[in-house]
Amino acid sequence: MRQKYVVGNWKLNGSLPGNEALLKAILPEVSPKAGRHLAVCVPAPYLAQVRGLLEGSPVAWGGQDVSRFEKGAYTGDVSGAMLREFGATLAIVGHSERRTLFGDTDAIVAEKVAAARKAGLTPILCVGETLAERERSETEAVLARQLDAVLEKSGAAALDGALLAYEPVWAIGTGKTATSAQAQEAHAFLRARVAKQDAAVAARLPMLYGGSVKGANATELFAMPDVDGGLIGGASLVAEDFLAIWRAAVAAG
Numbered sequence: 239m240r241q242k243y244v245v246g247n248w249k250l251n252g253s254l255p256g257n258e259a260l261l262k263a264i265l266p267e268v269s270p271k272a273g274r275h276l277a278v279c280v281p282a283p284y285l286a287q288v289r290g291l292l293e294g295s296p297v298a299w300g301g302q303d304v305s306r307f308e309k310g311a312y313t314g315d316v317s318g319a320m321l322r323e324f325g326a327t328l329a330i331v332g333h334s335e336r337r338t339l340f341g342d343t344d345a346i347v348a349e350k351v352a353a354a355r356k357a358g359l360t361p362i363l364c365v366g367e368t369l370a371e372r373e374r375s376e377t378e379a380v381l382a383r384q385l386d387a388v389l390e391k392s393g394a395a396a397l398d399g400a401l402l403a404y405e406p407v408w409a410i411g412t413g414k415t416a417t418s419a420q421a422q423e424a425h426a427f428l429r430a431r432v433a434k435q436d437a438a439v440a441a442r443l444p445m446l447y448g449g450s451v452k453g454a455n456a457t458e459l460f461a462m463p464d465v466d467g468g469l470i471g472g473a474s475l476v477a478e479d480f481l482a483i484w485r486a487a488v489a490a491g
């Protein structure tokens with residue numbers, strides 16, 4: 239049985255008082271539960287604050303991106319080692335917003351996955367198609383291309399102990415969730431593709447769905463055999479909404 243994960247992606251949101259209020263509202267409601275994991279991926283400047291609030295709790299924390307470089311003249315980048323120094327255990331890599339707005343190509347994403355692994359972080363590798371790609375029936379081709387870039391660089395071993403997130407771009411922040419059947423279909427495709435290289439790694443790879451997950455749709459999504467949790471944007475910023483999704487993960491399976 240695979241572990242289930244609920245990971246909040248705060249994106250470019252937060253403030254010192256707001257973060258504290260949010261986490262203090264969440265923490266009393268979260269008790270450790272075997273096989274279930276809750277985490278938040280926060281803007282880098284808040285890592286120290288979030289560590290102070292979450293250390294010793296069942297909630298883990300991570301970054302939203304990681305440099306492909308270890309150190310040097312790379313203005314603006316944050317390395318995996320730096321994230322680790324602040325107790326982060328996770329890093330989102332290849333989010334569609336990084337791919338479309340900040341020029342992260344498949345090759346760069348593959349380098350970032352390798353850098354995260356080298357630093358001892360669990361990468362959350364994001365893949366997903368746009369609406370135009372889905373309408374042209376290119377979903378599988380896009381997912382294959384994004385996944386293969388990582389598999390070709392580092393092999394299936396790069397995903398052993400990592401998380402894979404399917405985030406259809408058309409469902410992110412739009413209120414349009416993929417149906418549970420659409421999510422399952424994409425997840426099954428991705429798992430089969432990893433299995434071609436390494437069946438054991440594929441079988442234990444937790445696969446998260448992201449895109450307008452809410453308390454109201456989480457139960458149905460998490461009931462799918464290949465959906466092992468969610469990567470949550472907007473709903474991770476509201477304690478009650480995030481907790482509702484967490485409760486769905488606790489109750490699932």
Ligand code: 13P
Nearest residue numbers: 247410411449450471472
């Ligand atoms: P929303 O949950 O706001 O649609 O965002 C999903 C996402 O991009 C998580 O990484």
